[in-house]
Amino acid sequence: MPKSFYITTPIYYVNASPHIGHAYTTIVADVLARYHRMYGAETFFVTGTDEHGDKIAEAAQKAGVTPQEYADKISAQFRSLWPELSITNDYFIRTTDTNHIETVRNILQKVYDSGDIYFGSYGGNYCFGCERFLTEKEIVDNKCPEHGREPQYIEEKNYFFKMSKYQDWLIDYIKKHPDFIRPERYKNEVLAFLRDPLDDLCISRPKTRLQWGITLPFDENYVTYVWFDALINYITALNYPHGDKFKKFWPAAQHLIAKDILKPHGIYWPTMLKAAGIEPYRHLNVHGYWNSDQSKMSKSLGNVVRPLDLKDKYGLDAFRYFLLRDMVFGLDSNFSEEAFVKRLNSDLANDLGNLVSRTITMTIKYCDGKVPQSNYKKKDSVLHKAALKTVAEVEASFNDMSLHKALIAIWNFINVTNKYIVEKEPWTLGKDPANREKLIAIMYDLLMALQAIAILISPFMPQAAGKILQQIGVDESKKLTLASVYKENVLTAGNPLTRGESLFPRISRENNS
Numbered sequence: 376m377p378k379s380f381y382i383t384t385p386i387y388y389v390n391a392s393p394h395i396g397h398a399y400t401t402i403v404a405d406v407l408a409r410y411h412r413m414y415g416a417e418t419f420f421v422t423g424t425d426e427h428g429d430k431i432a433e434a435a436q437k438a439g440v441t442p443q444e445y446a447d448k449i450s451a452q453f454r455s456l457w458p459e460l461s462i463t464n465d466y467f468i469r470t471t472d473t474n475h476i477e478t479v480r481n482i483l484q485k486v487y488d489s490g491d492i493y494f495g496s497y498g499g500n501y502c503f504g505c506e507r508f509l510t511e512k513e514i515v516d517n518k519c520p521e522h523g524r525e526p527q528y529i530e531e532k533n534y535f536f537k538m539s540k541y542q543d544w545l546i547d548y549i550k551k552h553p554d555f556i557r558p559e560r561y562k563n564e565v566l567a568f569l570r571d572p573l574d575d576l577c578i579s580r581p582k583t584r585l586q587w588g589i590t591l592p593f594d595e596n597y598v599t600y601v602w603f604d605a606l607i608n609y610i611t612a613l614n615y616p617h618g619d620k621f622k623k624f625w626p627a628a629q630h631l632i633a634k635d636i637l638k639p640h641g642i643y644w645p646t647m648l649k650a651a652g653i654e655p656y657r658h659l660n661v662h663g664y665w666n667s668d669q670s671k672m673s674k675s676l677g678n679v680v681r682p683l684d685l686k687d688k689y690g691l692d693a694f695r696y697f698l699l700r701d702m703v704f705g706l707d708s709n710f711s712e713e714a715f716v717k718r719l720n721s722d723l724a725n726d727l728g729n730l731v732s733r734t735i736t737m738t739i740k741y742c743d744g745k746v747p748q749s750n751y752k753k754k755d756s757v758l759h760k761a762a763l764k765t766v767a768e769v770e771a772s773f774n775d776m777s778l779h780k781a782l783i784a785i786w787n788f789i790n791v792t793n794k795y796i797v798e799k800e801p802w803t804l805g806k807d808p809a810n811r812e813k814l815i816a817i818m819y820d821l822l823m824a825l826q827a828i829a830i831l832i833s834p835f836m837p838q839a840a841g842k843i844l845q846q847i848g849v850d851e852s853k854k855l856t857l858a859s860v861y862k863e864n865v866l867t868a869g870n871p872l873t874r875g876e877s878l879f880p881r882i883s884r885e886n887n888s
């Protein structure tokens with residue numbers, strides 16, 4: 376486990392309000408950050424908003440406000456959403472922040488001085504949706520397939536970054552670091568793209584056409600292309616070049632993105648870093664889309680799922696659980712409220728909720744409402760063995776970003792524990808006082824299992840984890856780590872047990888029409 380862990384989400388473009396895709400990326404980042412903090416790794420978690428460029432200028436004009444006013448409004452929506460989803464980011468960056476503007480100008484000047492930026496003329500088909508020139512290959516039926524509109528032929532003088540110069544280096548780097556871009560399908564996609572000659576990247580826009588951007592340090596008639604500006608946020612956040620955070624967290628950076636922005640992150644960003652004399656990031660982690668009724672969610676299709684509606688309707692933990700459990704990281708997933716309710720009822724209300732409530736009820740009954748003093752022997756405990764196996768599986772799943780597998784492993788343990796209750800029949804043992812010692816050892820073992828479950832689910836469902844710990848009398852301020860999953864010093868004999876409200880009430884179909 377690394378000593379320091381740096382996790383970023385993309386900085387979200389402020390041309391639209393947050394939807395489930397934004398929520399998913401940010402919740403995954405939050406789960407990773409919480410998990411690494413639990414391990415005692417020094418963790419820095421950054422999210423933020425991307426605020427320059429054509430699209431923002433256009434949207435602001437439509438709304439009849441200045442681009443800055445427009446960006447302030449949407450950025451604030453993102454910023455206020457995250458605490459409601461229990462997101463624990465350490466920093467929120469905006470590309471209109473002064474320190475970011477300085478960093479972008481610093482990098483531009485550095486790359487310009489080293490000779491990797493030149494002035495040239497370029498004519499091409501420009502998509503205002505993509506905010507870039509499209510290649511012939513990308514144009515389908517005279518249209519940009521992503522935006523469904525015809526690109527405009529534009530010819531103008533601009534500044535270019537010699538990206539082509541780094542093509543061979545990048546191919547080589549990706550081949551030598553097979554998990555640089557993961558899952559593998561996205562590495563292969565980038566390599567496939569690099570089979571064709573890489574064009575240089577147009578990194579400026581003339582102010583005659585666009586003013587809303589960062590002025591180039593070497594020509595005040597131009598602003599910076601929005602991607603060259605936005606990607607640099609990942610090092611601005613660490614106070615590049617002299618900040619302690621930069622020394623501590625770079626290059627051990629984990630970027631998390633959705634697949635639509637693979638090209639800027641997989642090609643532009645590493646070559647920009649190389650040109651600026653900065654080591655590449657450690658991993659680019661790429662996830663798929665949340666679809667709704669098999670088509671991509673989009674404002675124009677009117678099938679956008681609003682994260683706060685779901686949270687309000689079903690609770691935050693259930694929402695976080697569903698997103699993490701139902702999407703195989705890297706693949707697309709279909710969102711359906713029906714599937715959500717089914718998981719909530721089976722995994723959360725039935726498997727987990729019932730386990731907690733019946734264990735607490737029985738221990739209160741058989742152990743005078745307190746954590747019992749037990750002669751329990753760890754080495755004899757099947758639950759202990761199962762818990763250790765689960766921890767190993769959870770660790771492996773986090774290491775290769777298969778977070779759904781971590782949840783599957785935890786639920787296997789929950790089911791082993793449920794089965795243990797059925798097999799041991801504490802209610803039968805409770806009928807005869809001669810069985811008291813045996814009964815107490817079983818109840819103690821079950822409380823230990825709840826302790827393990829609470830710790831294991833805490834990165835995913837922090838509120839439910841807290842409620843379980845409270846019910847088994849564990850002081851929440853106690854520093855809990857994965858190593859303490861089955862440690863006996865967490866539960867304190869004699870501490871009172873409390874029966875809480877149902878963790879996950881069942882949703883009946885009638886309520887959910």
Ligand SMILES: [Zn+2]
Binds near residue numbers: 503504505521522
């Ligand atoms: Zn486009």
